[in-house]
Amino acid sequence: MATYTVPLLIGGKETVTPVTFDVHNPATSALLWRCSSASVDDAAAAVSSAQAAFPAWSKTRPPKKRDILLRAADILDKRADELGGYMIDETASPPPFAQGFNVPMMTEILRDVAGRISGIMGALPQCAEEGTSALVLKEPYGVILGIAPWNAPYILGLRAVCFALAAGNTCVLKGSELSPRCFWAIGSALTEAGLPDGCLNVIYHRPQDAAAVTTALIENPSVKKINFTGSTNVGRIIASTAGKNLKPVLMELGGKASAIVLDDADLSTAGFQCALGAFLHSGQICMSTERILVHKKVLNEFRPILQDAIKTVFPANGPSPILITSAGASKNVSLVSSAVSSGANLLHGTPQIEKESNNRLRPIVVENVTPEMELYRTESFGPSVSLIPVEDEDEAIRIANDTEYGLSGAVFTKDLARALRVAKEIESGAIHINSMSVHDEAALPHGGVKMSGWGRFNGNWGLEEFLRLKTITFKE
Numbered sequence: 001m002a003t004y005t006v007p008l009l010i011g012g013k014e015t016v017t018p019v020t021f022d023v024h025n026p027a028t029s030a031l032l033w034r035c036s037s038a039s040v041d042d043a044a045a046a047v048s049s050a051q052a053a054f055p056a057w058s059k060t061r062p063p064k065k066r067d068i069l070l071r072a073a074d075i076l077d078k079r080a081d082e083l084g085g086y087m088i089d090e091t092a093s094p095p096p097f098a099q100g101f102n103v104p105m106m107t108e109i110l111r112d113v114a115g116r117i118s119g120i121m122g123a124l125p126q127c128a129e130e131g132t133s134a135l136v137l138k139e140p141y142g143v144i145l146g147i148a149p150w151n152a153p154y155i156l157g158l159r160a161v162c163f164a165l166a167a168g169n170t171c172v173l174k175g176s177e178l179s180p181r182c183f184w185a186i187g188s189a190l191t192e193a194g195l196p197d198g199c200l201n202v203i204y205h206r207p208q209d210a211a212a213v214t215t216a217l218i219e220n221p222s223v224k225k226i227n228f229t230g231s232t233n234v235g236r237i238i239a240s241t242a243g244k245n246l247k248p249v250l251m252e253l254g255g256k257a258s259a260i261v262l263d264d265a266d267l268s269t270a271g272f273q274c275a276l277g278a279f280l281h282s283g284q285i286c287m288s289t290e291r292i293l294v295h296k297k298v299l300n301e302f303r304p305i306l307q308d309a310i311k312t313v314f315p316a317n318g319p320s321p322i323l324i325t326s327a328g329a330s331k332n333v334s335l336v337s338s339a340v341s342s343g344a345n346l347l348h349g350t351p352q353i354e355k356e357s358n359n360r361l362r363p364i365v366v367e368n369v370t371p372e373m374e375l376y377r378t379e380s381f382g383p384s385v386s387l388i389p390v391e392d393e394d395e396a397i398r399i400a401n402d403t404e405y406g407l408s409g410a411v412f413t414k415d416l417a418r419a420l421r422v423a424k425e426i427e428s429g430a431i432h433i434n435s436m437s438v439h440d441e442a443a444l445p446h447g448g449v450k451m452s453g454w455g456r457f458n459g460n461w462g463l464e465e466f467l468r469l470k471t472i473t474f475k476e
Helices: 041-058 064-080 080-091 095-117 154-165 180-192 205-218 232-244 267-283 298-313 326-341 391-401 414-423 457-466
Strands: 006-011 013-015 022-023 031-036 132-140 143-147 170-174 200-203 223-228 247-253 256-263 289-295 345-348 364-367 385-391 411-412 467-475
Touching: 006 041, 006 180, 013 170, 022 080, 022 180, 022 326, 031 180, 041 064, 041 132, 041 170, 041 200, 041 205, 064 180, 080 095, 080 154, 080 180, 132 326, 143 154, 143 205, 154 170, 154 180, 154 223, 154 457, 170 180, 170 205, 180 200, 180 205, 180 223, 180 247, 180 467, 200 414, 205 223, 205 232, 223 232, 232 247, 256 267, 267 289, 267 385, 289 298, 289 391, 298 345, 298 364, 326 345, 326 364, 385 391, 391 457, 411 414
Parallel strands: 143 170, 143 223, 170 200, 223 247, 256 289, 256 411, 289 385, 364 385
Antiparallel strands: 006 013, 006 200, 022 031, 132 467, 345 364
């Protein structure tokens, strides 16, 4: 039986390219399907298609745009099992994360933004000169380039384009080569919902073509703004290229989230939420808990609670967490092994890739991690977390801020005033009180500070990112 080939979506037409690459299941290494690989010319065609569609789409009235997005949400609901299966196959995601969170969150985002479209409004400010009036309009940029990663392809892929589309822009979505069928599904659903041809174009490519294709997209004169979700290192390259071309960017990058457990915390809640926040999706989430900062008064009591919570999330007789690449597993082994050789000790797990596998690694908790160790500062993006004692909340805040990142974090305490005081002092885009550091929902702004990026997705903030202001004055 012939292997299915994932097509590109350009100008409303699905296109299979002469050059393809294989997509494998990271859990079994089995070939899933082949995928079309976009060339620089394909990327240019996608931008041209989006540019051609822009004049009509930018003038489309809010009710029509709203109805298309709502239909897309209904279609995605009906295809939920199909889409969840793609994500499980391509990313080895646990079913609760794929089918229980990613797909439902995608439809929630669509419905939320659909309801906000008609609320886009400008202003009528008073002018200094008598007899002069002014209008401040909000208008779309034009063609938006959205670049999304593999780890939560539906949420991150959809938000890369849906706010831009709702605001009247047209889009090129460049999805990860590791989960292309998930990104194809987004384009498929929106097309089925009646989105006009060319408004959304979806491409992916071989890893060796990344630099050429991405640079060509950013430098294309028709592309007016770029949004990128991914690693800080790649974000630097994209921001630099965009800067050279004087184009605005929205960046949601890496993280090194700390969960602070204060001496009055509910330790049972804190232990479970820290385990979940550190090891959900094998720790391959930018908001994952990377450091657990525990007040010394409760440290001895907290240790076994955390260990029991980890065993609940990942039972000893259950399958090991899977990382999508062997490089990710090796990185975690290297970070932990280096820390142990420098004086850290293992509280839970060992830095050892499972036999007969190159990407399965059991959860690891490391104690006595110091600032001199690479594990202290480097985002592991895997199933390893540092447990660090603190004297008081001031030390907890200092350590939480002792990182170049600032995306998410958590605070555990029964005193809400204390929690708010600590949360306000942490340099982060979000802090979650008595809940894990992994949190995202349609109506709340999402983004980071420092090296975790700038700009915000979601809600009205997400819409505003893709609207620019125009001032018009007139004499009466």
